Amino acid sequence: MDVLSPLNFVKISRIRMQGLLLLVFAKYHHLPYIQILSTKSTPTGFYGYWGNKGGVIMCLRLYGYYVSIINCHLPPHVSNNDQRLEHFDRILEMQNFEEQNIPNILDHDLILWFGDMNFRIQDFGLHFVRESITNQFYKDLWEKDQLSIAKKRDPLLREFQEGPLLFPPTYKFDTNSNNYDTSEKKRKPAWTDRILWRVKRKPYEHSFAHNLPGPLLSLSLRSYDSHMMYSISDHKPVTGTFDIELKPLLAVPLITIMPEGLWTMENDLLISYSASPDFLSSPWDWIGLYKVGMRHINDYVSYVWVKDNQVSFSGNLNQVYIDISSIPETEGQFLLCYYSNNMHSVVGVSNAFKMPLRFFLKDDILGEDQLVF
Known part of the structure; x- marks a missing residue:
């Protein structure tokens, strides 16, 4: 490895x-x-x-x-x-x-x-x-x-x-x-x-x-x-x-994860994904956040249970979030993988992406707002 x-x-x-x-x-x-x-x-x-x-x-x-x-x-x-x-x-x-x-x-x-x-x-x-x-x-x-x-x-x-x-x-x-x-x-x-x-x-x-x-x-x-x-x-x-x-008999993944436009909340990573019509989901399905260069499927930096952290769903489009507040800042690239409990395997992988630099506002002791990265 x-x-x-x-x-x-x-x-x-x-x-x-x-x-x-x-x-x-x-x-x-x-x-x-x-x-x-x-x-x-x-x-x-x-x-x-x-x-x-x-x-x-x-x-x-x-x-x-x-x-x-x-x-x-x-x-x-x-x-x-x-x-x-x-x-x-x-x-x-x-x-x-x-x-x-x-x-x-x-x-x-x-x-x-x-x-x-x-x-x-x-x-x-x-x-x-x-x-x-x-x-x-x-x-x-x-x-x-x-x-x-x-x-x-x-x-x-x-x-x-x-x-x-x-x-x-x-x-x-x-x-x-x-x-x-x-x-x-x-x-x-x-x-x-x-x-x-x-x-x-x-x-x-x-x-x-x-x-x-x-x-x-x-x-x-x-x-x-x-x-x-x-x-x-x-x-x-x-x-x-x-x-x-x-000649692939399976050319489209069962889960498509879209990493574009994920960042909407201060400490949460919003994930959108869609499932093929014949995919059978499970309450024990989860999505993992990985650094590119991961060694195995349990080598995630964070993960989320799909059903527990679902934000919304509309038609075939679903959204969940991962808390990224504990993830250290890094210049590396990341991946998202959807793990199916029924199939005991990864059924969807996102494109590699960079984690954006997080920022928030806070007051200093002089009462002036500071932008903190």
Whole structure:
């Protein structure tokens, strides 16, 4: 949050299961178009009772599209490949959202799946693998990578894509070094840390000959790399950068907040907002005042319950006020966010604005009026 908040990224949700942690950030202007639908942990260790293995999953709607994000930790060792594939399938099968009226995960428009998948390089010996890495000759190693082999055989796994493995295997290193394992076990290097994705194929994607529209959502990989400079673990971290292109299914926010002409009272900030006809409000909805660069949704400088502080309403236009007397003077910019209790998410964000300099009149000891800022 320290690094990302100055870049206008806000933490919108998190989920953790023992060593598995999933954090999701978004730039604040996207917040009204992101709804967190479900966060779930699926343990697969010790017959499903222990969370040292398994996955943490976040399901959200992004501009009207269903998106699932999965971070996983699968069983280790080269001999446990079948068990890894079984856990992979089990994590998918456990994503049942019937109670929340969410489609099955395999019907989601996009699945991002990553983590310590623990797939290994089979058949080749330690010396051959290390020599291939030293010479940056990875082609033979790709052919014996267990995940690559499984993708050719498993119909479901085949639907997941991955970028080319142009970086050295990310496991196993001596901690605080770039040396592969020199312990007595001398683990064979492997690409254990992977990033996969699956875009749901629409029936019209392959119908260009009939002049039908192309896909509404597409994803392209910009970069896929490991980072050797980090050495606190026996793994090297892997990052993937993607471009998502989509035609928004939700193009207008449910709440429109108008920050222009807000300042009418000495110590109150008057806020006008309008709601779309299909928005279901709650007495527990609130509007927060934030400084640009906020870290998360609870990082407000002030807030107000919408129903308790309502000033007036006329047709679709509503007005509420926030007491700003306790807010220190600052040169920074501010935002207003409307939080929906029913949807557990931000449904409206104002444009950034500067807080005007407040002033009032008071009498000094000489009886003369002074203008105080």
